[in-house]
Amino acid sequence: MATFSKPLLDSLRQLRHYKSSRPLLVLVATILLLRSRLLSLPKKARKGTPNAKKDEPLSTGELADVLQQVYEKEADGSKTLLVNIQETPKSTFASDAPHFPPLPAAAKAKPNIDATFLRQLRAILFRIAFPSLRTKETAIVVAHSFFLVLRTVLSVVVARLDGRLARDLVSANGKGFLRGLGLWFLLAIPSTYTNSIIRHLQSKLSLSLRTRLTRYTHDLYLSSAPELRYYRSGLEGVDQYITADIEAWSDAFGNILKPSLDLILFTSQLSRSLGVRGTILLFGNYYVTVAILRAVTPAFGRLAAVEAKLEGEYRAGMGRVGREAEEIAFYDGGHREKDILTRAYLRLIKHVNSIYKIRIAYEWTEDYVIKYLWSAAGYGLIAVPLLFTRTTRSLGIQTGTPAKEDRPDDAIAGRTETYVSNRRLLLSLADAGGRLMYAYKDLLELAGLTTRLYTLLSTLHSLPSLPAHEIEAAGDISLSNVDVVVPTYSQDTLDDESESGLSDSSHSFPPLVKNLSLALKDGDHLMITGSNGVGKTAVARVLAGLWAPQGLEADVRRPKDGEDGRKSVFVVPQRAYMVTGSLLDQIIYPHSYPEYLESGKTEKDLMEILEKVFLAYLPEREGGWTTRKEWRDVLSGGEKQRMAMARVFYHRPRYAILDECTSAVSSDVEGRMYEHAKNLGITLITISLRPSLMKYHTHLLTLSGDGSARWTLTQVGTAEERMGIDREISSLESKLADVEKWEERVKELDVFLSAQEPA
Numbered sequence: 001m002a003t004f005s006k007p008l009l010d011s012l013r014q015l016r017h018y019k020s021s022r023p024l025l026v027l028v029a030t031i032l033l034l035r036s037r038l039l040s041l042p043k044k045a046r047k048g049t050p051n052a053k054k055d056e057p058l059s060t061g062e063l064a065d066v067l068q069q070v071y072e073k074e075a076d077g078s079k080t081l082l083v084n085i086q087e088t089p090k091s092t093f094a095s096d097a098p099h100f101p102p103l104p105a106a107a108k109a110k111p112n113i114d115a116t117f118l119r120q121l122r123a124i125l126f127r128i129a130f131p132s133l134r135t136k137e138t139a140i141v142v143a144h145s146f147f148l149v150l151r152t153v154l155s156v157v158v159a160r161l162d163g164r165l166a167r168d169l170v171s172a173n174g175k176g177f178l179r180g181l182g183l184w185f186l187l188a189i190p191s192t193y194t195n196s197i198i199r200h201l202q203s204k205l206s207l208s209l210r211t212r213l214t215r216y217t218h219d220l221y222l223s224s225a226p227e228l229r230y231y232r233s234g235l236e237g238v239d240q241y242i243t244a245d246i247e248a249w250s251d252a253f254g255n256i257l258k259p260s261l262d263l264i265l266f267t268s269q270l271s272r273s274l275g276v277r278g279t280i281l282l283f284g285n286y287y288v289t290v291a292i293l294r295a296v297t298p299a300f301g302r303l304a305a306v307e308a309k310l311e312g313e314y315r316a317g318m319g320r321v322g323r324e325a326e327e328i329a330f331y332d333g334g335h336r337e338k339d340i341l342t343r344a345y346l347r348l349i350k351h352v353n354s355i356y357k358i359r360i361a362y363e364w365t366e367d368y369v370i371k372y373l374w375s376a377a378g379y380g381l382i383a384v385p386l387l388f389t390r391t392t393r394s395l396g397i398q399t400g401t402p403a404k405e406d407r408p409d410d411a412i413a414g415r416t417e418t419y420v421s422n423r424r425l426l427l428s429l430a431d432a433g434g435r436l437m438y439a440y441k442d443l444l445e446l447a448g449l450t451t452r453l454y455t456l457l458s459t460l461h462s463l464p465s466l467p468a469h470e471i472e473a474a475g476d477i478s479l480s481n482v483d484v485v486v487p488t489y490s491q492d493t494l495d496d497e498s499e500s501g502l503s504d505s506s507h508s509f510p511p512l513v514k515n516l517s518l519a520l521k522d523g524d525h526l527m528i529t530g531s532n533g534v535g536k537t538a539v540a541r542v543l544a545g546l547w548a549p550q551g552l553e554a555d556v557r558r559p560k561d562g563e564d565g566r567k568s569v570f571v572v573p574q575r576a577y578m579v580t581g582s583l584l585d586q587i588i589y590p591h592s593y594p595e596y597l598e599s600g601k602t603e604k605d606l607m608e609i610l611e612k613v614f615l616a617y618l619p620e621r622e623g624g625w626t627t628r629k630e631w632r633d634v635l636s637g638g639e640k641q642r643m644a645m646a647r648v649f650y651h652r653p654r655y656a657i658l659d660e661c662t663s664a665v666s667s668d669v670e671g672r673m674y675e676h677a678k679n680l681g682i683t684l685i686t687i688s689l690r691p692s693l694m695k696y697h698t699h700l701l702t703l704s705g706d707g708s709a710r711w712t713l714t715q716v717g718t719a720e721e722r723m724g725i726d727r728e729i730s731s732l733e734s735k736l737a738d739v740e741k742w743e744e745r746v747k748e749l750d751v752f753l754s755a756q757e758p759a
């Protein structure tokens with residue numbers, strides 16, 4: 001027993017040195033407090049500083065410009081927004097990729113605190129979150145640790161002052177008591193400040209980690225060709241991974257950091273007080289607590305991962321209804337959508353509910369073990385010096401006149417002081433130990449979220465680049481011996497019902513088009529035709545570099561973009577896409593506003609483009625170029641398709657692949673747009689089922705729809721011949737229009753004749 005009490009008393013005696021450093025600590029904390037107060041003063045109070053100009057309101061023109069100009073390109077490749085955003089270099093991704101090998105299915109299914117978790121956490125922490133020691137996040141962790149140490153020191157000082165106050169009360173030392181009370185209020189300032197700054201730094205760390213991870217993931221996910229990870233990742237519910245999961249992971253990591261530091265401080269402080277045997281027993285207590293908790297802890301990691309997945313499904317469903325509201329309304333499909341969403345919600349709720357139920361039993365055991373076991377340990381430690389040490393020596397802070405040893409109640413006063421200060425100290429330490437044990441559950445949840453985050457990163461990192469086929473800008477586009485095949489994706493699904501959790505669903509498709517060879521020079525306008533689903537768009541995907549060509553001798557050549565920034569290939573897809581932003585943004589997409597400024601084009605040029613697609617009325621009708629609307633809903637189907645053609649005229653690519661992108665546009669307008677594209681020197685590759693478009697092309701690629709994956713490439717003939725074909729088509733079409741009338745007439749004659757027949 002003496003082993004407990006003596007070191008404990010010794011260490012409490014050692015704590016006296018805090019007395020000498022106390023004014024310094026209080027001073028540091030007060031300076032920090034004042035600094036934070038000053039920084040949070042309203043900006044008006046700081047007017048007159050060089051930043052004062054920034055506070056002046058912007059003019060309407062400036063505001064519009066700022067809203068439009070999201071960022072400015074700098075000479076070093078960075079972009080200036082309000083902060084300097086440096087894109088993650090490709091070399092970083094290349095060196096990070098080996099640290100994110102794909103996870104075995106079992107590890108994804110059952111996240112746990114094990115070697116796999118530590119490997120994942122290490123990759124995320126040291127490759128992305130804290131890539132070097134000289135980052136903002138490291139500074140926050142250091143500051144956070146400093147305040148945790150300061151808090152521990154202050155709690156020791158407060159405990160001793162508490163004891164001193166009790167002693168002065170018991171010995172009726174009014175002066176000493178009042179002085180102690182003054183010190184109490186003074187100490188409260190740094191103590192409370194420390195607590196709030198710890199919380200603040202914790203939130204700041206979470207936010208910083210979230211920003212770092214989000215930027216990294218954005219750069220990785222939205223990679224341009226030949227990676228195109230956003231197009232090829234095949235990850236289900238990727239929005240949930242990138243938005244909610246990254247946020248939850250950052251919060252969970254911030255939450256776990258404090259108890260981890262507490263563990264170190266708590267253990268080192270208690271070890272000093274308890275001596276060797278006591279420390280061994282302390283670790284014994286840890287071990288027993290963890291063993292009990294491990295035995296009763298459900299798979300919180302997996303439960304958290306499944307919850308995130310179900311939450312993602314529900315959110316994606318809601319998003320779909322918002323996006324496709326009009327289509328659903330035309331079908332009056334509200335009730336059907338409600339069924340789908342209700343089912344997704346119930347799946348989520350059922351799961352969350354089951355977590356709550358599982359938690360009752362767990363939390364009961366947890367509370368029992370942590371609150372009562374650890375508190376009992378704390379009481380035991382307090383009792384040691386009181387029951388087994390016959391000392392009347394004061395351990396408190398000397399706040400007033402030293403107590404007179406000859407007074408009869410001095411022994412009781414000394415004991416009260418020892419009791420009160422030790423009780424506060426040890427119970428708060430026991431509480432820290434308890435909180436640490438609670439963190440076990442948080443750690444399991446962090447394991448689940450780490451697995452989700454790691455799955456996202458490893459999936460994105462392990463996608464091989466598409467083969468690059470770029471040749472010099474002046475070269476022609478060509479395909480030779482190419483098999484066009486639907487690529488196979490392996491989709492990750494974390495299924496809460498199947499025990500295996502994950503399924504790799506990948507199977508290969510037969511080729512849509514076999515052994516395709518074609519070469520197009522400038523002015524070789526190609527039309528691709530064939531029945532629905534035969535693979536016309538698939539050919540465009542290979543030409544545009546979205547799908548890898550298959551076949552042993554497959555060869556694809558695509559010219560590079562011109563040095564003047566002219567695109568070599570520009571695809572207008574079947575479904576018109578409207579980007580978030582202003583009317584101007586719709587025409588210049590995928591250019592940004594600064595790129596538009598750089599191109600030297602003006603609003604007059606844009607107006608001319610809109611005239612060519614018969615949309616010149618839009619800027620006035622919609623309230624100007626900078627008007628921001630949900631253009632997907634505002635523009636009609638035909639208007640959206642014309643806007644897509646406006647983009648072709650803005651970018652003036654060498655080759656434009658037009659995938660049935662004028663199907664909702666009237667024939668005369670369609671014809672004029674095709675003529676204008678050719679006048680701009682754009683070579684057309686049109687996918688269409690409309691024979692009337694043939695006259696704008698020189699070659700015709702027909703894909704056979706008989707399942708043989710065969711194709712034929714023919715020359716359409718001279719312009720005059722093509723016009724002749726067009727005339728023939730028009731005359732046949734007008735004749736076909738009369739067929740109904742003739743049929744009607746035949747029916748009338750039949751009726752007439754049957755009426756004439758003798759009965």
Ligand SMILES: Nc1ncnc2c1ncn2[C@@H]1O[C@H](COP(=O)(O)OP(=O)(O)OP(=O)(O)O)[C@@H](O)[C@H]1O
Binds near residue numbers: 533538539
């Ligand atoms: N990612 C995919 N996964 C599975 N099948 C796909 C995928 N993409 C395309 N397909 C299939 O490949 C076939 C060819 O598709 P494609 O879009 O090229 O047709 P299309 O000839 O352009 O048809 P349409 O005239 O209707 O637009 C279709 O049967 C389609 O279902």
